[in-house]
Amino acid sequence: MTELICIGCPKGCHLQVDEENNYEVSGASCEKGAAYGKIELTDPRRVVTSTVRVKGASPARCSVKTNAAVPKGDIFAVMKALDAVELSSPVKIGDIVIANVCGTGADVVATRNI
Amino acid sequence: MIYDVIVIGGGPAGLAAALEAKNEGAEKVLILERDRELGGILNQCIHNGFGLHHFKEELTGPEYAGRFIEMVKNTDIEVSLDTMVLEVTKEKQVHCVSKTEGYRILEAKAIVLAMGCRERTRGAISIPGTRPAGVLTAGTAQRYVNMEGYMVGKRIVILGSGDIGLIMARRMTLEGAKVLACIELMPYSGGLTRNIVQCLHDYDIPLYLSHTIVDIKGDKRVEQVVAARVDENRRPIPGTEMTFDCDTLLLSVGLIPENELTKNAGIEIDKRTKGAVVYENMQTETEGIFACGNVVHVHDLVDFVTAESQRAGRAAARCALAGGVDGGKTITMKNGSAVTYTVPQKIRTGNVEKLCELFFRVNKVMQKAEIEVLDGENVIAHFKREHLAPGEMEKIALPRMLLDKAAGSELVVSVREVE
Ligand SMILES: Cc1cc2nc3c(=O)[nH]c(=O)nc-3n(C[C@H](O)[C@H](O)[C@H](O)COP(=O)(O)OP(=O)(O)OC[C@H]3O[C@@H](n4cnc5c(N)ncnc54)[C@H](O)[C@@H]3O)c2cc1C
Numbered sequence: 467m468t469e470l471i472c473i474g475c476p477k478g479c480h481l482q483v484d485e486e487n488n489y490e491v492s493g494a495s496c497e498k499g500a501a502y503g504k505i506e507l508t509d510p511r512r513v514v515t516s517t518v519r520v521k522g523a524s525p526a527r528c529s530v531k532t533n534a535a536v537p538k539g540d541i542f543a544v545m546k547a548l549d550a551v552e553l554s555s556p557v558k559i560g561d562i563v564i565a566n567v568c569g570t571g572a573d574v575v576a577t578r579n580i
Numbered sequence: 581m582i583y584d585v586i587v588i589g590g591g592p593a594g595l596a597a598a599l600e601a602k603n604e605g606a607e608k609v610l611i612l613e614r615d616r617e618l619g620g621i622l623n624q625c626i627h628n629g630f631g632l633h634h635f636k637e638e639l640t641g642p643e644y645a646g647r648f649i650e651m652v653k654n655t656d657i658e659v660s661l662d663t664m665v666l667e668v669t670k671e672k673q674v675h676c677v678s679k680t681e682g683y684r685i686l687e688a689k690a691i692v693l694a695m696g697c698r699e700r701t702r703g704a705i706s707i708p709g710t711r712p713a714g715v716l717t718a719g720t721a722q723r724y725v726n727m728e729g730y731m732v733g734k735r736i737v738i739l740g741s742g743d744i745g746l747i748m749a750r751r752m753t754l755e756g757a758k759v760l761a762c763i764e765l766m767p768y769s770g771g772l773t774r775n776i777v778q779c780l781h782d783y784d785i786p787l788y789l790s791h792t793i794v795d796i797k798g799d800k801r802v803e804q805v806v807a808a809r810v811d812e813n814r815r816p817i818p819g820t821e822m823t824f825d826c827d828t829l830l831l832s833v834g835l836i837p838e839n840e841l842t843k844n845a846g847i848e849i850d851k852r853t854k855g856a857v858v859y860e861n862m863q864t865e866t867e868g869i870f871a872c873g874n875v876v877h878v879h880d881l882v883d884f885v886t887a888e889s890q891r892a893g894r895a896a897a898r899c900a901l902a903g904g905v906d907g908g909k910t911i912t913m914k915n916g917s918a919v920t921y922t923v924p925q926k927i928r929t930g931n932v933e934k935l936c937e938l939f940f941r942v943n944k945v946m947q948k949a950e951i952e953v954l955d956g957e958n959v960i961a962h963f964k965r966e967h968l969a970p971g972e973m974e975k976i977a978l979p980r981m982l983l984d985k986a987a988g989s990e991l992v993v994s995v996r997e998v999e
């Protein structure tokens with residue numbers, strides 16, 4: 467049995483996950499929490515948010531995110547890939563900055579207009 | 581020319597209020613914003629976690645703001661950027677200044693105050709030690725890193741475990757800095773549990789509860805900070821000191837509503853929230869002047885800011901179009917045990933449609949709690965909640981029927997822990 471706190475929403479439900487019993491989750495107030503409990507113990511993932519350079523624009527950075535959660539172990543590789551990026555304006559919310567970043571299947575997309 | 585509604589501040593509160601005023605039929609609506617763009621503090625909050633209630637999906641701060649900015653652009657709401665409001669009067673004049681328009685005095689039938697809040701600084705909590713470079717608030721660091729693209733340090737200690745501090749602990753780690761510790765004076769964190777998990781636990785950053793910083797060392801730049809455990813009176817305990825070699829100290833020691841304009845206008849301020857006293861429709865004690873968002877009370881979730889601001893915008897439009905409203909009987913809300921404040925502070929029952937939402941905070945962590953609303957000796961409503969904490973705003977909804985039945989002119993909200 468493992469105790470977890472769900473990060474699915476600000477409620478922060480306290481979950482108990484039973485590894486012996488097909489990762490059955492108790493304590494979740496919604497289905498999202500039940501899914502989180504299982505995946506957190508088998509294949510933990512996070513959405514990564516950061517910024518990338520923008521050539522000659524103000525502000526100098528454009529915020530970005532992965533459009534799906536990526537494996538926790540790949541977070542720093544994703545950060546490294548972002549270092550190499552330089553956008554030029556105009557940038558629109560949702561523009562793909564890096565497709566299939568580090569082979570995770572997730573795209574890095576812009577989260578602001580510049 | 582007289583505006584129907586002038587909104588001061590173009591953060592999420594101001595944007596939602598302006599849009600709702602427009603929807604409610606106000607014709608001439610103006611937003612005044614001192615920054616170079618709309619969106620307020622959300623522009624620097626690049627992490628996700630916004631909009632789960634309002635949009636039913638998880639957005640980053642700039643995306644959440646972006647949706648409202650887009651909606652405003654699709655209306656004829658006027659926006660003046662780079663415009664600083666200097667004064668608001670009870671006669672509903674707004675004095676403002678900008679490079680392009682110079683000094684202007686604008687008039688409105690209704691005003692919405694949506695200036696947000698600012699961070700407490702080191703001065704406000706007085707830490708001993710030298711004053712080297714490298715001590716800054718977490719929000720300032722957030723702006724440097726996320727908008728200007730400067731790193732603020734390599735080895736970092738964070739004082740305070742509010743959400744901004746937690747978010748910055750993760751952010752600095754991702755950018756290659758080493759975050760040595762997050763130090764919290766209280767025996768509990770001031771931030772959301774989910775942020776403790778995904779910002780500290782994920783990166784093995786230790787959180788020291790019931791600790792504070794007793795010394796900052798360094799000549800030109802921070803070289804060390806010394807932390808110590810505190811006793812139940814929050815006094816440092818000698819002999820428990822720990823020294824961290826670091827070049828930067830980030831302060832995340834709370835936010836204060838930005839109410840200079842409000843105070844100078846002579847509008848009554850609640851000492852507990854440090855924001856204006858407001859009625860159920862977010863009107864202040866001055867007829868025709870409304871307030872919403874972080875300028876009224878510090879919110880953890882922008883979704884609640886939006887909902888509250890829509891209420892303010894709707895009421896401002898009605899006031900501009902129809903003049904003042906007579907709301908009937910006024911009930912004053914009082915704090916009972918374990919409650920630190922309520923918003924609204926006053927309810928005019930005649931203005932409540934079906935339910936009146938009441939926001940409040942508690943002063944300690946409680947696993948299971950019972951919330952009671954008392955009319956004199958009588959409990960007229962009670963609610964059950966799990967996991968109450970000072971870092972998390974709570975709300976209850978009071979039915980109009982109950983408010984109408986209240987015998988006195990005061991209701992007390994009280995919370996107690998139950999087994
Ligand atoms: C660092 C941080 C992290 C957060 N993280 C989350 C999160 O993960 N999830 C979530 O839901 N919520 C989060 N919040 C909370 C949420 O972002 C805020 O509650 C919300 O932005 C408050 O909106 P506001 O419009 O009241 O204030 P603000 O966004 O501060 O906007 C106020 C605006 O008024 C302008 N202004 C002030 N004075 C004047 C003047 N005199 N003249 C002209 N303009 C003026 C300012 O420039 C500013 O643009 C976070 C808040 C902060 C500070």
Ligand code: SF4
Binds near residue numbers: 494
């Ligand atoms: S289980 Fe559902 S309600 Fe509970 S924290 Fe997770 S997402 Fe939120």
